[in-house]
Amino acid sequence: MPVKKEHIEQYRALGIKLSYYRKMRGMSQAELAEKIGKTTGFIGMVEAPNMNKGMSLDTLFDIAKVLQIPAYQFLMYDEIKPLE
Numbered sequence: 001m002p003v004k005k006e007h008i009e010q011y012r013a014l015g016i017k018l019s020y021y022r023k024m025r026g027m028s029q030a031e032l033a034e035k036i037g038k039t040t041g042f043i044g045m046v047e048a049p050n051m052n053k054g055m056s057l058d059t060l061f062d063i064a065k066v067l068q069i070p071a072y073q074f075l076m077y078d079e080i081k082p083l084e
Contacts, residue, residue: 003054011051013077019047021067036062 003011022032022043029043036059046055057071064071 003052007054008051010075010077011054012049014074015047015049015051017074018043018063021069021073022047025067027067032063032066035066 022029029047030040033040033043038059045051045053060074061071064074
């Protein structure tokens with residue numbers, strides 16, 4: 001699904017958070033991709049600053065579950081909270 005121009009910054013922030021939390025969990029893109037049934041390329045695309053495709057809420061929920069982060073945390077654009 002293509003990203004609307006007016007939402008580009010939010011998707012960019014989401015990708016930055018995804019990358020941050022994934023790395024804090026010591027997980028590679030390939031490991032995360034395998035756990036959620038996606039490709040490594042998909043994870044790379046989501047984390048890329050020039051992301052041009054969106055993801056479903058189901059995928060976001062799957063990522064949040066694997067990373068043990070509440071899904072809403074990815075949508076709070078003003079901060080990155082440390083892992084507990």
